[in-house]
Amino acid sequence: MDPFSSPAPSSGSSGPSTEALMDQVKAQLAQAYAEEFLETVRSKCFAKCITKPGTSLSGSESSCISRCVERYIEATSIIGRALFSSPR
Amino acid sequence: MIINMLKTSHQLVHISHQEKQKAMVSEMVGKITNVCWDKCITSTPGSKFSSSESTCLTNCAQRYVDMSVLIMKRFQSMQ
Numbered sequence: 001m002d003p004f005s006s007p008a009p010s011s012g013s014s015g016p017s018t019e020a021l022m023d024q025v026k027a028q029l030a031q032a033y034a035e036e037f038l039e040t041v042r043s044k045c046f047a048k049c050i051t052k053p054g055t056s057l058s059g060s061e062s063s064c065i066s067r068c069v070e071r072y073i074e075a076t077s078i079i080g081r082a083l084f085s086s087p088r
Numbered sequence: 089m090i091i092n093m094l095k096t097s098h099q100l101v102h103i104s105h106q107e108k109q110k111a112m113v114s115e116m117v118g119k120i121t122n123v124c125w126d127k128c129i130t131s132t133p134g135s136k137f138s139s140s141e142s143t144c145l146t147n148c149a150q151r152y153v154d155m156s157v158l159i160m161k162r163f164q165s166m167q
Contacts, residue, residue: 021102025094029107032090033114040122048133068133072125075137075145079121082149084113 041072089115124148 049064050057057065091111094100100108128144129137137145 018102022104022107025099025102026107028099029090029094029103029111032093033118036090036118040118044122044125045133048129064132067135070135071129071133071137072121075125075129076117076121078137078142078145079124079149080117082146083117083120083153 037076041069044072045069091115120149120152123152 045065045068048068049061091100091108094111103111124145127148128141
């Protein structure tokens with residue numbers, strides 16, 4: 001069975017097989033979001049930090065990338081708070 | 089969108105409404121962060137955001153939502 005196919009849902013609304021399927025889908029969702037997040041960070045930080053690719057990553061490029069990753073994670077929480085905790 | 093991928097593979101039957109909401113929220117935060125980073129972080133990333141950068145990010149997120157609401161209204165009024 002490939003990872004994206006599944007057996008027909010059981011007719012009961014509860015039971016171990018339905019719960020196991022729910023957990024599996026939640027895990028797949030979490031993994032998909034993690035991969036998408038990493039791809040976005042790679043793209044943003046390459047654009048900001050690697051302006052002239054050399055024969056290896058320089059110290060300043062490496063520091064830039066570290067800061068970029070931290071800032072992007074911080075930006076994500078700023079956006080989360082802007083949308084869900086500030087009353088307007 | 090990731091949640092659309094799950095729809096086509098018939099996996100969404102297995103998760104609760106609450107989980108779907110959480111997934112949609114994650115999707116939206118990810119999308120808006122992507123767009124607002126480009127608008128607001130114009131120089132090399134520093135060890136912290138300047139106050140103008142963090143204000144820009146907050147404003148950007150809220151204006152993006154305002155825009156989405158406006159677009160829906162316009163679109164619906166044209167039906």
